[in-house]
Amino acid sequence: MPAPHAKPPARRLAIRGDLLDFTAAPEWGAVESNAVRFRPDHWLLVEAGRIVGAQPAALSEAQGPDASWERHDHHGRLVMPGFIDTHVHCPQIDVIASFGAELLDWLNTYTFPAEAHYAEPALAHSGAARFCDALLAHGTTSAVVFPTVHKASAQALFEAAQQRGMRLIAGKVLMDRHCPDNLRDDVDQAERDCEDLIARWHGRGRLAYAVTVRFAATSTPEQLAMAGRLCARHPGVYMQTHVAENRAEVRWIGELFPQARSYLDVYASAGLLNERAVLAHGIWLDDADRTVLRESGAQIAHCPSSNLFLGSGLFDWRAAEAAGAAVSLASDVGGGTSLSMLRTAADAYKIQAMAGQRLTAWKALHAATLGAALALRLEGEIGSFEPGCMADVCVWDWAVGSVAQRRLDVARALHERVFAWMTLGDERNLVACFVGGGLLFEQRSG
Numbered sequence: 209m210p211a212p213h214a215k216p217p218a219r220r221l222a223i224r225g226d227l228l229d230f231t232a233a234p235e236w237g238a239v240e241s242n243a244v245r246f247r248p249d250h251w252l253l254v255e256a257g258r259i260v261g262a263q264p265a266a267l268s269e270a271q272g273p274d275a276s277w278e279r280h281d282h283h284g285r286l287v288m289p290g291f292i293d294t295h296v297h298c299p300q301i302d303v304i305a306s307f308g309a310e311l312l313d314w315l316n317t318y319t320f321p322a323e324a325h326y327a328e329p330a331l332a333h334s335g336a337a338r339f340c341d342a343l344l345a346h347g348t349t350s351a352v353v354f355p356t357v358h359k360a361s362a363q364a365l366f367e368a369a370q371q372r373g374m375r376l377i378a379g380k381v382l383m384d385r386h387c388p389d390n391l392r393d394d395v396d397q398a399e400r401d402c403e404d405l406i407a408r409w410h411g412r413g414r415l416a417y418a419v420t421v422r423f424a425a426t427s428t429p430e431q432l433a434m435a436g437r438l439c440a441r442h443p444g445v446y447m448q449t450h451v452a453e454n455r456a457e458v459r460w461i462g463e464l465f466p467q468a469r470s471y472l473d474v475y476a477s478a479g480l481l482n483e484r485a486v487l488a489h490g491i492w493l494d495d496a497d498r499t500v501l502r503e504s505g506a507q508i509a510h511c512p513s514s515n516l517f518l519g520s521g522l523f524d525w526r527a528a529e530a531a532g533a534a535v536s537l538a539s540d541v542g543g544g545t546s547l548s549m550l551r552t553a554a555d556a557y558k559i560q561a562m563a564g565q566r567l568t569a570w571k572a573l574h575a576a577t578l579g580a581a582l583a584l585r586l587e588g589e590i591g592s593f594e595p596g597c598m599a600d601v602c603v604w605d606w607a608v609g610s611v612a613q614r615r616l617d618v619a620r621a622l623h624e625r626v627f628a629w630m631t632l633g634d635e636r637n638l639v640a641c642f643v644g645g646g647l648l649f650e651q652r653s654g
């Protein structure tokens with residue numbers, strides 16, 4: 209008689225390619241780094257959805273993964289952990305690449321009308337499915353996501369992620385002032401909705417709840433206090449919001465909260481900063497703010513393509529690094545112009561170049577993998593090929609097109625190759641995307 213809880217046989221998967229991940233944080237500016245783990249032409253071994261190890265493909269056939277392993281031979285391709293996008297808006301796929309506005313205009317002209325559609329559950333569901341599939345098609349397997357103010361939009365997003373087995377952190381947006389009537393909640397109903405969603409989704413499979421304050425201007429002090437109470441009542445939940453993105457916004461926050469020392473201080477005073485807080489942008493911070501970030505363990509989700517597109521400003525990554533504040537990389541679509549974390553990383557390089565800094569491929573790619581995982585306290589699950597981590601794995605072509613191919617052909621050192629890939633590549637380089645060992649995206653040939 210079988211044991212009552214006998215597990216099904218473990219599915220064994222072996223993925224061959226040039227394995228690249230990180231074992232520590234690379235130093236600023238260093239193109240040679242012990243934090244980089246590059247294992248050219250190896251098999252990455254997966255059992256029951258988790259990484260179990262790796263071995264050189266050069267071993268003899270007898271010693272390599274045998275017929276009990278489902279083999280995916282991507283010899284000559286780059287294999288990396290799935291990217292982690294720490295700040296992105298599900299409904300804003302509809303307004304990506306909208307012309308001619310800075311943040312506050314852009315919200316009113318494009319974003320709020322698009323988000324109003326998500327009151328309709330059927331649209332919220334189709335939008336969430338489209339969004340999750342788009343993330344996977346860009347090599348992003350984990351994300352921290354804003355849906356809309358509507359409870360149904362958070363519900364739809366969690367369901368879509370659950371169906372795909374993705375690591376997703378999200379929560380209903382809190383917004384009870386300075387927004388259109390059809391996007392406004394109130395403190396009591398919002399608290400009930402959050403409690404319901406936390407009970408239903410937080411910690412379920414690979415999902416986690418984030419108390420989601422849009423930004424300080426769109427929540428009353430009463431609502432911010434309620435959000436702080438939610439964080440205190442549920443210590444494992446995340447918190448996500450925006451901070452210090454644009455100068456007009458920062459001035460406005462100063463008028464709305466005259467007692468606060470700074471924009472960040474509004475959130476600190478409401479009890480919203482902790483080691484699970486993710487704050488998008490953080491361009492217009494000072495040293496005291498950066499110290500608060502380090503001491504609280506909160507991270508900045510740096511959104512370079514959005515910051516350039518909306519003309520918001522140039523993030524001082526080096527200062528955040530020097531202060532010991534965690535920095536991850538994020539697309540911020542639809543303020544950002546691509547879900548591709550490669551294009552995001554390439555834009556991050558250009559922003560640092562404007563400040564006379566040199567962002568290495570290691571620093572940028574670490575921030576989109578292990579660095580983000582560490583900042584989210586999820587390094588045991590995502591962000592690297594450490595045994596025990598979930599097999600969220602992406603296979604990439606090193607080059608697409610004649611220009612990238614030529615650049616690759618003449619590149620010598622590893623950083624040179626990876627930097628060219630990061631700078632010239634995008635989602636067209638993605639060949640396959642596995643989530644928990646399941647193949648969820650494959651580029652169609654031709």
Ligand SMILES: [Zn+2]
Pocket residue numbers: 295296297450488540543
């Ligand atoms: Zn945003």
